[in-house]
Amino acid sequence: MNLHLSSRDIDSRTLDIVSEMKSLEGPLLPILHEIQAEFGYVPQEALPVIARELNLSRAEVHGVVTFYHDYRDHPAGRHVLKLCRAEACQSMGGDALAERVKVLLGIDFHQTTLDGSVTLEPVYCLGLCSTAPAAMLDGEVHGRLDADAVRDLVAEVRA
Structure with a gap:
């Protein structure tokens, strides 16, 4: 690329x-x-x-x-963090986790951190409903997220 x-x-x-x-x-x-x-x-x-x-x-x-949400019209950061926004993830606390990630990164959906390390994107189903809330980091899925897990994901991409 x-x-x-x-x-x-x-x-x-x-x-x-x-x-x-x-x-x-x-x-x-x-x-x-x-x-x-x-x-x-x-x-x-x-x-x-x-x-x-x-x-x-x-x-x-x-x-x-x-x-289609997967297509970008600008370059992404070195890492792409996709947070599931589907109903199953929302019902299991996905909205609060999304807000937490936005605060930790200092960006909103469809934005990239100023240092170019992370792009945050919404995704409308990862197929992990039974392990909601879920995210995908650089193509790897993560389920059963909580505040500690999203903090660790953000720390991983900011390192």
Whole structure:
């Protein structure tokens, strides 16, 4: 993931990715996932390239990017902490834990700490309802969270 690419480099790599994947059935989501894996986010410069190559409007591509919570429009921090916001997690104290994490990090959802260490994102189900409240840190799920556990998670990503 290179964050210092020019628009020309983004266009070129986006075109490569789209060309490799556009023959898939329903290629837009896999293409967006691959672009985010490549750049760490879905750059605005990539949207017209995707639209042109898939014969979609830019509005259609933008709509998909903004509809799904997993796509970012800016680079994430070194760590991504996703807190489950689904009903099961809320009913088990997820709202209070989310507020605690926001205070510990000094940011809100969809923000990154000033030092670039952590991006905090809401997620609307991790499939861990039986171990609610839950979170995902850099792809690893954590269940049965309490105040001590979230403090430890935050300490881990701030170290």
